[in-house]
Amino acid sequence: MKRVLSVATSDSGAGAGIQADLKAFLRCGVYGTTAVVATTAQNTVGVTDIYPFPPGVAVGQIEAVAEDIGVDAVKTGMLFNAGIISAVAGAVRRLGLPNLVVDPVMVAESGAELLEPAAVETYKEELFPLARVLTPNVNEAFALLGEPVDEGGIEDCAAALLELGPEAVVVTGGHTSAGADLLYDGLRFERIEGPVHSSQNTHGAGCTHSSALASFLARGFGLLEAARRAREVASEAVGYGLAEIGAGAGPVHAL
Numbered sequence: 276m277k278r279v280l281s282v283a284t285s286d287s288g289a290g291a292g293i294q295a296d297l298k299a300f301l302r303c304g305v306y307g308t309t310a311v312v313a314t315t316a317q318n319t320v321g322v323t324d325i326y327p328f329p330p331g332v333a334v335g336q337i338e339a340v341a342e343d344i345g346v347d348a349v350k351t352g353m354l355f356n357a358g359i360i361s362a363v364a365g366a367v368r369r370l371g372l373p374n375l376v377v378d379p380v381m382v383a384e385s386g387a388e389l390l391e392p393a394a395v396e397t398y399k400e401e402l403f404p405l406a407r408v409l410t411p412n413v414n415e416a417f418a419l420l421g422e423p424v425d426e427g428g429i430e431d432c433a434a435a436l437l438e439l440g441p442e443a444v445v446v447t448g449g450h451t452s453a454g455a456d457l458l459y460d461g462l463r464f465e466r467i468e469g470p471v472h473s474s475q476n477t478h479g480a481g482c483t484h485s486s487a488l489a490s491f492l493a494r495g496f497g498l499l500e501a502a503r504r505a506r507e508v509a510s511e512a513v514g515y516g517l518a519e520i521g522a523g524a525g526p527v528h529a530l
């Protein structure tokens with residue numbers, strides 16, 4: 276079985292973060308491992324506390340997993356600060372970990388800030404250049420580029436993000452009126468259609484999407500096919516989202 280490592284943050288409500296990643300890995304037929312870089316006190320309504328671990332905590336977990344279990348793909352999620360991003364980039368580079376999918380998590384749907392603003396530069400300088408795929412949503416793309424992105428301008432936006440160093444970019448669009456994801460690998464643009472999310476129960480959709488993409492890359496699918504399958508898994512998980520869990524945006528459910 277292929278092995279995918281999630282380097283991310285715990286969500287006590289288990290809708291997003293490391294917990295969503297593990298559920299997505301199970302759904303996608305890979306063995307999931309984890310390096311927990313921070314933990315949140317969180318439920319479906321919001322994030323009440325964020326506790327980052329010292330950067331060495333991430334490195335120790337990544338090394339332990341790589342030395343024994345092995346890694347066919349890596350997904351990074353919420354990394355919170357510059358020290359953690361830098362340590363994770365160093366470990367990925369030194370250990371030569373393949374198929375790095377970087378989900379540049381910045382702000383929760385509930386509005387909570389999940390990345391210190393000063394860490395954006397560290398992402399750009401140290402982690403994006405190692406990525407096989409960068410998977411921002413439209414809001415994250417906007418925040419990374421520092422300019423408004425209208426739906427017609429998403430191709431320009433993907434091209435500008437590619438300049439930051441990843442081999443490819445998937446701008447996820449499941450929550451926009453256009454609905455499509457846009458894949459750009461420097462050669463061609465591919466629109467990846469899927470159902471538009473009308474559900475309120477989308478907590479964890481982005482985490483599920485990027486974990487599914489890493490899983491299908493680990494399993495050997497080409498980038499376009501992996502991106503199509505990842506979109507399908509994410510859309511399905513939103514479709515099965517659990518309204519009855521918590522009073523806020525219910526968690527997605529990857530079956």
Ligand code: PLP
Pocket residue numbers: 283284285286291292293315317352353380382383384385389477478479480481482
């Ligand atoms: N909490 C953690 C630990 C996350 O990693 C993320 C997203 O990646 C979120 C919360 C936000 O999830 P959402 O915006 O889907 O509610």
